[in-house]
Ligand SMILES: Nc1ncnc2c1ncn2[C@@H]1O[C@H](COP(=O)(O)OP(=O)(O)O)[C@@H](O)[C@H]1O
């Protein structure tokens with residue numbers, strides 16, 4: 252997506268990130284970066300700190316230290332609404348659909364944070380199921396529909412960096428396939444994404460690079476072209 | 492006989508209007524900020540006093556007071572939220588309760604010191620003096636106005652919460668403030684505005700009450716116990732629930748006064764105890 256010869260700019264650059272929930276020290280110096288238009292995964296076992304890494308980027312932990320550059324702006328001291336306005340969109344692991352809002356209210360709730368957000372037409376084209384459930388309370392939707400809704404609403408905001416936490420968790424294979432197509436399309440549009448996934452088979456073909464996390468530290472980085480050779484190693488790491 | 496019943500029902504409806512206005516504010520504040528605003532009664536008293544002071548010392552009449560007082564007291568509430576309540580965020584809600592309880596004592600003490608314990612009367616505005624004979628009862632015009640205005644303000648608030656964008660933020664924020672903020676909404680400002688709005692509702696009720704009840708430093712303490720009972724019965728944090736329950740509790744009180752007057756003061760608390768036993772989250776509440 253960038254001109255030949257010019258390296259793509261870094262959308263996110265995290266250095267020495269420590270994060271705490273109350274007294275519990277969860278992240279112990281995370282370092283990683285994501286370039287514009289890249290799709291990067293955070294791979295790790297349950298409890299390794301992947302969700303916490305996303306939350307720490309957004310300021311959703313009780314305390315954090317280190318450096319988080321988003322499009323070149325230091326975000327470590329910002330309150331979370333200003334971080335979102337740097338163009339960061341978030342799909343939380345628990346999906347975060349608001350029960351007292353209808354599906355459409357959920358979809359249109361979030362303020363715009365960038366200028367290239369999708370219109371409702373385009374969104375309903377990409378997720379046809381949502382159009383039919385517009386008036387339903389958000390939490391009456393099926394798990395798959397809720398996940399689509401959680402994705403759709405951040406696409407509307409025009410966020411350029413998406414933090415997607417376990418979007419395939421607990422969903423039927425057909426829906427996982429649909430989500431795979433959506434991620435591919437977003438990638439073609441030039442969106443930058445961080446995928447946290449248990450489902451390595453889902454993430455592997457979508458991502459440019461993979462970061463391995465263990466006990467709150469990044470232990471390795473695997474680019475796409477080394478992936479095939481290192482699959483057994485990754486399976487061992489994930490314990491699958 | 493019928494006349495007496497209708498009279499008590501009207502009194503019940505008037506009281507119920509005040510309960511509804513006050514419990515609505517409490518419910519909105521509790522829903523979003525998770526603060527039990529014990530100062531609500533004192534803020535209602537402040538509304539009545541600001542109107543009375545305005546009239547007595549500055550010659551500001553009822554209609555201006557009805558607009559200006561909620562603004563003035565609401566802004567004071569916003570300053571209080573910004574400077575004090577905000578510091579207790581994330582702590583046990585008990586701290587907020589204690590702080591607002593303390594503020595209540597301070598406000599009541601200050602007003603007793605300045606204006607004494609005895610009541611000040613506030614005249615009914617000339618436009619609303621007199622009344623209509625309905626045949627079975629005499630309906631004072633001011634009381635009819637209180638019921639209509641309160642119900643209108645309550646329903647208006649409910650519509651804003653259910654139908655507008657700010658209302659959607661409020662509902663979402665009531666469920667999960669940090670997540671809403673991570674989506675780019677300035678939740679701290681919402682907290683301030685919402686607290687100010689709840690307080691302004693209390694002040695509005697205070698101005699409306701001034702021509703009916705005596706304006707005294709303790710007028711808030713008398714009503715706030717009842718309002719907390721309403722909130723417990725209706726369910727903390729439920730908007731429509733607090734409006735309906737407020738009016739309903741006023742009517743129950745009025746009916747009891749008619750059928751067995753000695754029980755009128757306790758009947759609401761008996762209902763409250765029953766609700767707590769049978770439906771701890773309240774009639775309209777969701778357990779959280
Ligand atoms: N709200 C919280 N309070 C305290 N500890 C937490 C909280 N959330 C997660 N943790 C702990 O932080 C560690 C990392 O959790 P998380 O980031 O959710 O892991 P992952 O997403 O990789 O499964 C785990 O040990 C978990 O128990």
Ligand SMILES: [Mg+2]
Pocket residue numbers: 301302303344417
């Ligand atoms: Mg997780």
